[in-house]
Amino acid sequence: SQTIHQWPATLVQPVGSPLSLECTVEGTSNPNLYWYRQAAGRGLQLLFYSVGIGQISSEVPQNLSASRPQDRQFILSSKKLLLSDSGFYLCAWKGDRFSEKLFFGSGTQLSVL
Amino acid sequence: DAKTTQPTSMDCAEGRAANLPCNHSTISGNEYVYWYRQIHSQGPQYIIHGLKNNETNEMASLIITEDRKSSTLILPHATLRDTAVYYCIANQAGTALIFGKGTTLSVSS
Numbered sequence: 001s002q003t004i005h006q007w008p009a010t011l012v013q014p015v016g017s018p019l020s021l022e023c024t025v026e027g028t029s030n031p032n033l034y035w036y037r038q039a040a041g042r043g044l045q046l047l048f049y050s051v052g053i054g055q056i057s058s059e060v061p062q063n064l065s066a067s068r069p070q071d072r073q074f075i076l077s078s079k080k081l082l083l084s085d086s087g088f089y090l091c092a093w094k095g096d097r098f099s100e101k102l103f104f105g106s107g108t109q110l111s112v113l
Numbered sequence: 114d115a116k117t118t119q120p121t122s123m124d125c126a127e128g129r130a131a132n133l134p135c136n137h138s139t140i141s142g143n144e145y146v147y148w149y150r151q152i153h154s155q156g157p158q159y160i161i162h163g164l165k166n167n168e169t170n171e172m173a174s175l176i177i178t179e180d181r182k183s184s185t186l187i188l189p190h191a192t193l194r195d196t197a198v199y200y201c202i203a204n205q206a207g208t209a210l211i212f213g214k215g216t217t218l219s220v221s222s
Contacts, residue, residue, distance in 0.1 A: 034209065044157065044200075044212035059209070090156045100147060100210050104156025 002027035006091045006105030013112050019064075019078040021108050023091030026072065032094035033074040034102065035066055039087040050074060086112045117201045122217040125195075131188040133216055135201030138182040144205050146177060148186045149212070150197040157200065157212070160186065191220045 006023045013019060025031050035047040046059045048066035056066050063082050067075045074091060088109050092102040118136040125131040137146065147162040161168055161175045163184075168175040174187040188195055200215040 036212075043214045044151075046209050046211060049209050088154075092156070095159075099145070099162060099206065100204050100208075101159050101162070102149075102157070102210060103159070107154075107156050109154075 002093075002095065002103070004091060004093055004103055004105045006108060008108060009106065010109045011111070013081050013110065015083055015112055016080045019076070019081050019085070019110070021076040021089055021091075021110075023074045023076075023105055024072055025093045028072070028093070028095075030071055033068065034092040034094075035074065035076050036090045036092065036104075037087045038090065044090070048076070081112045083112050086110055117203050117213060119199070119201050119213070119216045121214070122219065125188075125191045125218060125220050127193060127220055127222045128190055131186075131191040131195065131218060131220070133186040133188075133199050133201075133218065134183065135185070136183045137201070137203045140181050140203045141205070144203045146175065146181075146184050147200075147202040147204055147210065148173070148175065149200045149202070149210075150195075150218075151200070151215070152194075152197045160199075191218075193220050193222065196220045 003026045032051050034049045036044045037047050038044050050056050050068045053068055064078050088107050090107045091105040095101045095103050145162050145164050148160040149157040151157040160172050161170055163175045177184045198215040198217050200212050202210050
């Protein structure tokens with residue numbers, strides 16, 4: 001069966017420090033992968049999605065970047081974190097080629113202080 | 114993608130049916146209606162989706178009006194564990210899902 005792993009669960013980082021969040025999927029090949037962010041009290045915002053290795057689409061200009069170095073690995077990064085980068089970060093993969101049925105990871109709660 | 118409108122919040126008694134409405138009056142012919150829910154501090158969970166016909170699975174039923182301008186998600190026997198934010202999304206196949214603010218459903222005993 002397919003599973004998605006996302007870590008760490010919580011992270012506290014100072015302003016100006018770098019960030020690397022990793023997401024891996026098991027049990028499937030060539031999945032569409034997504035990064036979403038949810039700021040406190042707000043809705044889910046799509047940040048990046050990828051349809052294959054090295055293919056990244058950015059939905060909003062921001063202080064973040066994404067990379068997909070391997071088929072089932074999706075990484076969210078920042079060189080210098082801002083206070084506004086705080087939020088709940090969720091990775092997801094698409095479970096069905098013919099629909100937008102997404103499976104989400106357990107998320108990373110990032111606090112930038 | 115078509116914009117959807119949902120009530121901000123709803124209440125439901127445990128054991129009763131929860132009927133969550135969604136308006137999508139500008140939906141196009143090739144856009145599906147998706148429903149997800151998000152329990153506090155967890156990632157969203159897929160519930161159901163449909164195009165024109167009503168759909169039912171082990172979690173819920175989706176009723177889409179004939180003109181497709183609105184839909185209703187039905188949880189037949191709500192439990193306390195169904196308390197969550199429910200998102201209705203109109204989406205064209207092959208495009209990423211855009212989540213709105215959803216409806217906060219509170220189920221009480």
